[in-house]
Amino acid sequence: MKLKSENLASKIRMHTLQMTSLGNSSHIGSILSIVDIISVLYEDTLKIFPTNPKNKLRDRFILSKGHAGAAVYAALAEKKFFPISNLAKHCSNGSYLSGHVSHIKVPGVEFSTGSLGHGLSVSCGIALNGKLEKKKYRVFALLSDGECDEGSNWEAILFASHHKLDNLTVIIDYNKLQSLESTHQTLELEPFVQKWKSFGWNVIEVDGHNHRKIKIALGKNKISKNKPTCIIAHTTKGKGVSFMENNTLWHYRSPQGDEFLSARSELLKNTRT
Numbered sequence: 058m059k060l061k062s063e064n065l066a067s068k069i070r071m072h073t074l075q076m077t078s079l080g081n082s083s084h085i086g087s088i089l090s091i092v093d094i095i096s097v098l099y100e101d102t103l104k105i106f107p108t109n110p111k112n113k114l115r116d117r118f119i120l121s122k123g124h125a126g127a128a129v130y131a132a133l134a135e136k137k138f139f140p141i142s143n144l145a146k147h148c149s150n151g152s153y154l155s156g157h158v159s160h161i162k163v164p165g166v167e168f169s170t171g172s173l174g175h176g177l178s179v180s181c182g183i184a185l186n187g188k189l190e191k192k193k194y195r196v197f198a199l200l201s202d203g204e205c206d207e208g209s210n211w212e213a214i215l216f217a218s219h220h221k222l223d224n225l226t227v228i229i230d231y232n233k234l235q236s237l238e239s240t241h242q243t244l245e246l247e248p249f250v251q252k253w254k255s256f257g258w259n260v261i262e263v264d265g266h267n268h269r270k271i272k273i274a275l276g277k278n279k280i281s282k283n284k285p286t287c288i289i290a291h292t293t294k295g296k297g298v299s300f301m302e303n304n305t306l307w308h309y310r311s312p313q314g315d316e317f318l319s320a321r322s323e324l325l326k327n328t329r330t
């Protein structure tokens with residue numbers, strides 16, 4: 058039987074395909090890469106309050122790879138933070154649902170991102186505040202692999218372990234592709250696990266499309282006392298649509314016409330199985 062988070066993932070994939078088509082916008086490959094992670098977060102992990110989004114007890118989630126914000130908007134709509142019908146306005150003139158994720162007038166979004174390399178520093182600040190004020194909330198930040206080229210992240214990575222931020226969990230969407238080339242060709246990240254470990258982090262590797270495994274990795278049992286946690290999620294850019302998978306074309310290309318129809322029929326077929 059399908060898990061609830063897997064059903065949510067099917068819905069988010071379809072919403073985001075339609076959103077990027079209607080809005081004539083980019084990043085469907087980047088979005089599909091994180092749909093499974095987002096679905097487990099919103100279905101199983103995050104403490105959220107859709108009717109009172111700013112509830113102080115909420116867990117804080119920051120999507121640092123803000124160009125994939127459509128996945129968060131779709132999850133929030135499915136979780137009833139705002140009407141699903143709003144999604145049709147994504148990326149259209151005057152809409153609050155901008156192409157890069159924004160918290161302005163969008164309930165449930167913690168922080169606007171899009172300029173890569175900022176989400177982790179902000180998450181560290183929120184996590185440190187949680188520690189100082191002895192709050193129970195957890196802080197989650199989802200980063201892309203290409204984003205790890207930014208030096209600001211490595212300062213934040215040092216900061217988090219220095220301050221023993223065990224209320225902070227970072228998830229890396231390790232799809233090994235950037236906008237135009239692979240991470241390997243652009244700026245090598247390997248040995249990636251060792252790098253995080255050597256900075257004092259608790260590191261977990263996971264298949265970023267296996268919901269059961271993602272859920273376990275995100276669980277409280279996997280936290281290590283006095284250390285921040287980094288989940289390196291191995292993913293496929295464009296996951297779920299065969300001709301988009303591992304294809305950098307779909308970083309910027311918008312799904313239109315026959316390509317949109319083929320993608321939709323693949324997603325529909327996968328939803329039924």
Ligand SMILES: Cc1ncc(C[n+]2csc(CCOP(=O)(O)OP(=O)(O)O)c2C)c(N)n1
Nearest residue numbers: 087124171172173201202203204234235236
């Ligand atoms: C500071 C900054 N520089 C450049 C960009 C333009 N940009 C958007 S996405 C991207 C890289 C995409 O690769 P990755 O970060 O690995 O994310 P993915 O699309 O694979 O999820 C770049 C360079 C940006 N958003 N912010």
